[in-house]
Amino acid sequence: MDFKEYQIKSRQTAIYPGADQNFIYPTLGLVGEAGEVAEKIKKVLRDAGGIISEESRMEIGKELGDVLWYVAQVATELHLDLDDVAQNNLDKLFSRQDRGQLHGNGDNR
Numbered sequence: 001m002d003f004k005e006y007q008i009k010s011r012q013t014a015i016y017p018g019a020d021q022n023f024i025y026p027t028l029g030l031v032g033e034a035g036e037v038a039e040k041i042k043k044v045l046r047d048a049g050g051i052i053s054e055e056s057r058m059e060i061g062k063e064l065g066d067v068l069w070y071v072a073q074v075a076t077e078l079h080l081d082l083d084d085v086a087q088n089n090l091d092k093l094f095s096r097q098d099r100g101q102l103h104g105n106g107d108n109r
Contacts, residue, residue: 003082007072014073026073033066 001009016025040060044052052060075082096102 003072003086006068007076007082010069010072011076013069014076020077023074023077026070026077030067030070030074033063033070037063037067 014026016022016029018025037060040056040063044050044056048056072082075085093102
């Protein structure tokens with residue numbers, strides 16, 4: 001499955017207030033789910049000394065799936081193709097790498 005297919009299929013499950021005209025709802029969901037990923041990692045540090053068990057790895061994977069779903073919905077709301085978003089991100093990162101600019105601050109380095 002590629003991002004385009006995921007974006008189309010995941011949209012079939014996008015039931016929220018104002019879907020197709022509401023980028024705020026999935027943006028808030030994205031932040032919430034990213035927080036859940038961070039919470040699971042935090043608990044691995046606290047409770048398991050930073051060792052990720054198979055169970056915690058699977059649970060983190062589920063939360064990452066939720067993050068992906070919300071990313072796809074934000075992209076759809078903004079009429080962005082997720083394949084293009086992914087490719088543009090890689091192009092940006094490889095350009096920074098080629099110019100020795102992976103380290104540092106700022107969006108336009």
